[in-house]
Amino acid sequence: MEIADIIKGVRWCIDEEATNSTSFNSASDDVPLMDNIIKDKIKDALRWVCLYAPADLLGGSDEEETSGGTTAPVDTGIMVDVDLYNQEGQTAKIATITGQTAGRFNVDGNFIKLARVRVDGWHRAVRVPITEDSDEYLQLYDENGATATADRPQAALIEKSVRQIEVWPWTSTQHVNYTYVASVEPKGINGTGAQAETVVAYALPPRVRTSFIYYLAYLLCSAYGDPRAERMLDIAKQNLGK
Numbered sequence: 001m002e003i004a005d006i007i008k009g010v011r012w013c014i015d016e017e018a019t020n021s022t023s024f025n026s027a028s029d030d031v032p033l034m035d036n037i038i039k040d041k042i043k044d045a046l047r048w049v050c051l052y053a054p055a056d057l058l059g060g061s062d063e064e065e066t067s068g069g070t071t072a073p074v075d076t077g078i079m080v081d082v083d084l085y086n087q088e089g090q091t092a093k094i095a096t097i098t099g100q101t102a103g104r105f106n107v108d109g110n111f112i113k114l115a116r117v118r119v120d121g122w123h124r125a126v127r128v129p130i131t132e133d134s135d136e137y138l139q140l141y142d143e144n145g146a147t148a149t150a151d152r153p154q155a156a157l158i159e160k161s162v163r164q165i166e167v168w169p170w171t172s173t174q175h176v177n178y179t180y181v182a183s184v185e186p187k188g189i190n191g192t193g194a195q196a197e198t199v200v201a202y203a204l205p206p207r208v209r210t211s212f213i214y215y216l217a218y219l220l221c222s223a224y225g226d227p228r229a230e231r232m233l234d235i236a237k238q239n240l241g242k
Helices: 003-013 031-040 042-052 135-139 206-224 229-238
Strands: 064-067 070-073 079-084 103-106 111-119 154-158 164-168 176-182 188-192 198-202
Touching: 003 031, 003 198, 003 206, 031 042, 031 206, 042 111, 042 206, 111 154, 111 164, 206 229
Parallel strands: none
Antiparallel strands: 064 070, 079 176, 103 164, 111 176, 154 164, 188 198
């Protein structure tokens, strides 16, 4: 989404699409100042979307680029796919949980939340991990048959200084494939416009664009102390299903 379109979208949200007047500053609207506030808050709005949008809304990209005659979507960097496997002769990426058919691995520092995890041999993926203080986690150690199986796999999120994910069941011969939502900076895309000027755009997940724009409008209204801020935030949340 081009920066000019982002700015236009935010101004339309607050009915300030005109470039020569605004209710914020009466007849003395400083258009460059307002536009700079919007541009400065883009990364904050994107982080908010990454934190609170359901993972199934964060896939895809609204920008494309052409290379070698082939056009493909620009990776937003928000959804990260990882394949883990303990290869022979290399440092193990997954540690066996002592006495259990299960494994534990560290997640990357930019990890925000899990989107999905699957182990070779599981009959389904897990999208919502359990916590280590839950009854479900306690049952994983149940010797009477309540532990996880390929039909009923489980993943647990372990909150530590270096966050970890446990997968049940797992053995050292199995791959672990997981996807997580990452904390990222907006990825700028430079292109050449019709008049040979440089056009800057950001790759965004299409299904959260409306929430992204309205959250930017919320941040803008907040910066000006405008009472419409809470309404902008409500609309942003509603578009995420909150």
